[in-house]
Amino acid sequence: MSKIHISATVNGDPVEFLTEAGVTLLDALRDELALTGSKEGCGSGDCGACSVILDGRLTCSCLILAAEAQGRRIETIEGMARGGELHPLQQKFLDHAALQCGFCTPGLLIAAKALLDANPDPTETETRYWLAGNLCRCTGYDKVIRAVMDAAAELRQVRAA
Amino acid sequence: MSDAPTKNRPDTAALKVIGTRPVRPDGVDKVTGRAAYGADFRAPGMLTGRVKRSPHAHARIVSIDTRKARALAGVKAIVTAADFPDLASQEYEAGESASNLRDLAMNVMARNKVLYQGHPVAAVAAVSASIAEAAVALIEVTYETLPHVIDVEAAMAPDAPLLHSHLFTEGVSPRPASPSNIAKRHLFVRGDVDAALAAAEVVIDRRYTTQAVHQGYIEPHACVAEMAADGQCQVWSSSQGQFMVRTYCAKVLGIEISDIRVTPAEIGGGFGGKTTVYLEPLALALSRQSGAPVKMVMTREEVFTATGPTSGSVMHVRLGATREGRITAADVELKFQAGAFPGSPAGAASMTAIACYDVADFRVVGWDVVTNSPKVAAYRAPGAPIAAFAVESAIEELAQQLGLDPIAIRRLNGVRDGMKAAYGPTFENIGFMETLDAIESHPHYKAPLGPNQGRGVAVGFWFNIGGESSAAVHLSEDGGAVVATGSPDIGGSRASMAMMAAEVLGLPVERVRPIVADTASIGFTGLTGGSRTTFATGMAVVQAAEKVIEELKRRAALIWDVPVETVTWEAGAAIGPLDPKGGARRLDLDTLAAQSGRTGGPISAEVSLNAQGAGPGFGAHICDVEVDPETGQVTVLRYTAAQDVGRAIHPSYVEGQVQGGVAQGVGWALNEEYVFDVDGRMENAGFLDYRVPVASDLPMIDAVLVEVPNPRHPFGAKGVGEVPIVPPLAAVANAVRAATGVRLDDLPLSPPKIRAALQKG
Amino acid sequence: MADLDYVAPASVAGAIEALAGGGAKVLAGGTDLLVQMRAGRVKPQRIVDLKRIPGLIGVRQENGGFVIGASTSGAELGEHAALIHAWPGVVEAVQLIGSTQVQGRASIGGNLCNASPAADSVPALVAARAICVVVGGQGRRELPVEAVVTAPGATVLAPDEFLLEIRLPPRAARASDAYLRQIPRTEMDIAVVGAGVSLTLDAAGVCSEAHVALGAVAPTVLLVEAAGAALIGTTLDDAALDALAQAAEAACRPISDKRGTAEYRTRIAGVLARRAAAIAYRRASERT
Structure with a gap:
């Protein structure tokens, strides 16, 4: 059968790749575009390790067909740092030791970025519910939540300045 | 233990x-997505492998027909048990995960019989995933299904379906005349428990049950493997021990260990579950x-269906005590599911069950029972949380019956230095009382509670282990250092290795780069497991750094032309005797490294050791819950966990270990369980219905680090990773009891169960 | 999957044509379909992505009511202030489906057409007396929400039909709704029981119209008329709420499964109906 040609924007750059109808966006990102920062933890949308932002919306890339990406804008963990400069969320995750094994970290960071894009001043409860789709088995979430709240505070200061 | 040089120790x-x-x-x-985990590795020309698995919980394999699958274009290889040697029974020690190699091989690929749903019967490699999946579907396996048994007590019954015709119970005498599903009895006895119970003023007698739970690491098992025409093998995989992978692969395939080189990928969580091989x-x-x-x-x-959960259990606890609350007798029976092959943590559970308490007369019996479920693997303090759920619940009930404060009863009976542990050795430098002090003085313990709220306390113990580790320290010519170890970094051990080396060398930590080396690049190192890495591999790092300093002092002595004994090492520099003009002699590490080419060549040291003297760890937890009396829903409101960590090398990652262990324990207590249907198939093999805690399920977890240093470690460290999962099951259950007045002895404490118990009163 | 193709028609007619060949599955948010395909539970030959059809995504106000495109996601509904004001229960129900990630994709129409008895949005839509607009080769038809699903996994839709939009009726001055579900965790679970209540009050605060729907207590979502009737003419005093809970429990025909026992589901249906009614009543009372 013939392959489907997809043109999309990934992390601000135009990309093209060939895919098949049943292939997920996650597999296309990892296998066709070699963007392996998005992880597969479950393949059913229950763990959030594959989180990407699609046209401004936080989604699980395992629940999207690659074919659906035609003409869409996709943000992945690989686009979060600007050049050599980490995003404040990335820096706060490091400062707060908000990761242990690190496998869920890209998904958590993308989800947290989507949260702060939508709500610059989330409460702890709002943060916990927003991130409920990102399973982390190592940290018990404590330091993750602290890092996100701290990054939010810093970003608010930056915006106010 | 190798004799540690101590003279350069800060x-x-x-x-x-x-x-x-x-x-x-x-x-x-x-944080940038660059770290490469098991599934992120690609090799040129690689094929995709898939496994054909048993749909049955127990069946005889009548035939496997691979002809149609082989005929499919793009299929490059199909293997079954016929492609692996039929190994003889042989025990193999690998830290906490002792294995019988024959069982290991038969778990990797079923031979003659399948013993659980998900048991591999064949594997396929093809040029694409879709072709491999199509080939798996084309493999025709004819089974003769057999009755199955999963419940541990049902498996122990004389008429139970038999998993292994060669299994005769160990640890009983005389040896049984007929085979059974009971693989082993573990027995720890002191004094006369029956007499002590008969004489006790108060007796608590309770039965407790728990279900199998999974480690739940977010990264699925993954590997890339290659065997060249000359038999040389390369494996890239995510595991808790590259040397474990090497040994197990060699044994299962019947090849030489030295023909395999294993490169560790980043590991996305293990918690004990990646201490064995499945795919490699x-x-x-x-x-x-x-x-290819x-x-x-x-x-x-x-x-979920084919890798190790930990055991479900049935436990019986009888405690005898005086009216003042002094425990005089403990009779504990632990029946543990092992899954398809022997090796449940019933032994460790038996050893830890009453390790926190000084009890004159006790009998702890642990039963290791095979069942038609996936073979259990280690899970964080294997066995201890299960036993602690039973014993800590019983202690709570005893305290309640006697009107005693839950901390007071534990202080009254708790172990101290110099006491002989129930499992044998004599405790030294333990911090159990200090952890009790820490929770008692914590504001949490006296904080007021609202309606339908309750507070629970529980404590826990883990041995912590040492074992075989290797480490190398290489100085670069600019005075920085590389630290190589053989210990996969699951939770931040690179940080602690770099910090320990930096401390000894007198370098800023940023100038020490730690790596996890492959099996060809560093000496043998046991698994990352048993809370041994910071202790044992850390000790190797410290000793290697100390050897580097000895060499640096020798180089400085050479440059100054003074006897090496006159040179000392202070704050990252060699200090020599005053020069003939009375001037100070000082050569810092950068200078010595830069001159190393002229003073004898590169400066490196490697140390391999077998570390002994890991200090046991204790934790004490407080949990507050609120229970919705109509729905049975439990909300964890507040959690405080104090733990003796010896000395925290990197406190943030130590706190993280404690917080993560608590979260897993809370999940175990409230919602996690394997659910099997009547045919023995797992009904909830996904993160939707196998419910690990999500961020909104938990409060902040206050980790209180108590530091009672371990004198056998250069900086006083004790293992920290396992203790924190031991108390939460009972802490949550005790809190639910306090909130509702109803005691539940069957985990998980899911809403339907709690509501039903509340209705019964 | 080798025989699978993907089309994304830009018109209703194009979609009907794409579906006509048979063996096709409609793709909206994909949060159920992709999971089912991966598990091998469905094996379509064609996937028809509806999201590029104008009107399939979005909310518009029409004749005092709301028209919701079937492929509209929970996240989008949660940003529509007028819809939230008029139908807070419907929006909160849709927003309980899955994680934030799933919210970004899962559609209100997909939640219905997946035909799960536990679908969160459906009890709220049934209580709201929502109407479904279905299009297909035989033309266009309208039917009440509760008539769409016939059994777990089964709907009345013909192979070449699909759900175009969901219509919510105009709202009286003092009317509101609420949806509650019971799950073992705080998030990420399938409802063990769900309860949607919509009610209208007169000027004196007496309930003049009430509809109660229950999820996950029968093969399909139940509209429990007796439960609604128990509220009418009352100010939702304890006696009325007791009668509501009893009627709700009496209607339940649940199964026991890995998510809950039949006994538990029945009792919780009463508890949740009562709680949801109280919330809806409070919301309606706050309106003038």
Whole structure:
């Protein structure tokens, strides 16, 4: 059968790749575009390790067909740092030791970025519910939540300045 | 233990790096998506492997017909048990995960019989995933299904379906005349427990049950493996021990250990579950047949159905005590599911069950029972949380019956230095009382509670282990250092290795780069497991750094032309005797490293050791819950966990270990369980219905680090990773009891169960 | 999957044509379909992505009511202030489906057409007396929400039909709704029981119209008329709420499964109906 040609924007750059109808966006990102920062933890949308932002919306890339990406804008963990400069969320995750094994970290960071894009001043409860789709088995979430709240505070200061 | 040189060891009061919180060396890779985990590796020309698994819980394999699958275009290899040697029974020690190699091989690929749903019966390699999946579907396996048994007590019954016709119970005499599902009895006895119970003023007698739970690491098992035409093998995989992978692959395939080189990928969580092999031997066998590298990655469903959970259990506890609350007798029976092959943590559970308490007369019996479920693997303090759920619940009930404060009863009976542990050795330098002090003085303990709220307390113990580790320290010519170890970094051990080396060398931690080396590049190192890495591998790092300093002093002595004994090492520099003009002699590490080419060549040291003297760890937890009396829903409101950690090398990652262990324990207490249907198939093999805690399920978890240093470690460290999962099951259950007045002895404490218990009153 | 193709028609007619060949599955948010395909539970030959059809995504106000495109996601509904004001229960129900990630994709129409008895949005839509607009080769038809699903996994839709939009009726001055579900965790679970209540009050605060729907207590979502009737003419005093809970429990025909026992589901249906009614009543009372 013939392959489907997809043109999309990934992390601000135009990309093209060939895919098949049943292939997920996650597999296309990892296998066709070699963007392996998005992880597969479950393949059913229950763990959030594959989180990407699609046209401004936080989604699980395992629940999207690659074919659906035609003409869409996709943000992945690989686009979060600007050049050599980490995003404040990335820096706060490091400062707060908000990761242990690190496998869920890209998904958590993308989800947290989507949260702060939508709500610059989330409460702890709002943060916990927003991130409920990102399973982390190592940290018990404590330091993750602290890092996100701290990054939010810093970003608010930056915006106010 | 190898004799540690101590003369260059910094005074602990003057520590500059230990106890600080630097950014971890692998941090940037892990927040940018660059870190490469098991499934992120690609080899040129690699094939995709898939596993054909049993749909039955118990069946005889009548035939396997692979002809149609082989005929499918793009299929490059198919293996079954016929492609692996039929091994003899042989025990193999690998730290906490002792295995019988024959069982290991038969778990990797079923031979003659399948023993659980998900048991591999064949594996395929093909040029694409879809072709491999189509080939798996084309393999025709004819089964003769057999009655199955999963419940541990049903499996112990004389008329139970028999998993292994060769299994005769060990640890009983005389040896049974007929085989059974009971693999082993563990027995720990002191005094006369029956007499002590008969004489006790108060007796608590309770039965407790728990279900199998999974480690729940977010990264599924994954590997790429290659066997060249000359038999040389390469494996890239995510595991808790690259040397474990090497040994197990060699044994399962019947090849030489030295023909395999295993490169550790980043590991996305293990918690004990990645202390064995599932895919790697299959991938190597497929590569041997196809001549190409083979990549295999499990689905989440495969992880749940075919990799190790820990045991479900039935436990019986009888405690005898005086009216004042002094425990005089403990009779504990633990029946543990092992899954398809022997090896449940019933032994460790038996040893830890009453380890926190000084009890004159006791009998602890642990039963290891095979069942038609996936073979259990280690899970964080294997067995201890299960036993602690029973014993800590019983202690709570005793305290309640006697009107005693839950901390007071534990202080009254708790172990102290010099006491002989129930499992044998005599305790030294333990911090149990200090952890009780820490929770008692914590504001949490006296905080007011509202309606439908309750507070629970529980404590826990883990041995912590040492064992075999290797480490190398290489100085670069600019005075920085590389630290190589053989210990996979699951939770931040690169940071602690770099910090320990930096402390000894007198370098800023940023100038020490830690790596996890492959099996060809560092000496043998046991698994990352048993809370041994910071202790044992850390000890190797410290000793290697100390050897480097000895060499640096020798070089300085050479340059100054003074006897080496006159040179000391202070704050990152060699200090020599005053020069003839009375001037100070000082050569810092950078200068010595820069001159190393002229003073004898590169400066490196490698140390391999077998570390002994890991200090046991204790934790004491407080949990507050609120129970919705109408729905039975439990909300964890507040959690405080105090733990003796010896000395925290990087306190943030130590706190993280405690918080993560608590979260897993809370999940175990409230919602996690394997659910099987009547045919023995797992009904909830996914993160939707196997319910690990999500962020909104938990409060902040206050980790209180108590530091009672371990004198056998250069900086006083004790293992920390396992203790924190031991108390939460009972802490949550005790809190639910306090909130509702109803005691539930069957985990998980899911809403339907709690509501039903409340209705019964 | 080798025989699978993907089309994304830009018109209703194009979609009907794409579906006509048979063996096709409609793709909206994909949060159920992709999971089912991966598990091998469905094996379509064609995937028809509806999201590029104008009107399939979005909310518009029409004749005092709301028209919701079937492929509209929970996240989008949660940003529509007028819809939230008029139908807070419907929006909160849709927003309980899955994680934030799933919210970004899962559609209100997909939640219905997946035909799960536990679908969160459906009890709220049934209580709201929502109407479904279905299009297909035989033309266009309208039917009440509760008539769409016939059994777990089964709907009345013909192979070449699909759900175009969901219509919510105009709202009286003092009317509101609420949806509650019971799950073992705080998030990420399938409802063990769900309860949607919509009611209208007169000027005196007496309930003049009430509809109660229950999820996950029968093969399909139940509209429990007796439960609604128990509220009418009352100010939702304890006696009325007791009668509501009893009627709700009496209607339940649940199964026991890995998510809950039949007994538990029945009792919780009463508890949740009562709680949801109280919330809806409070919301309606706050309106003038």
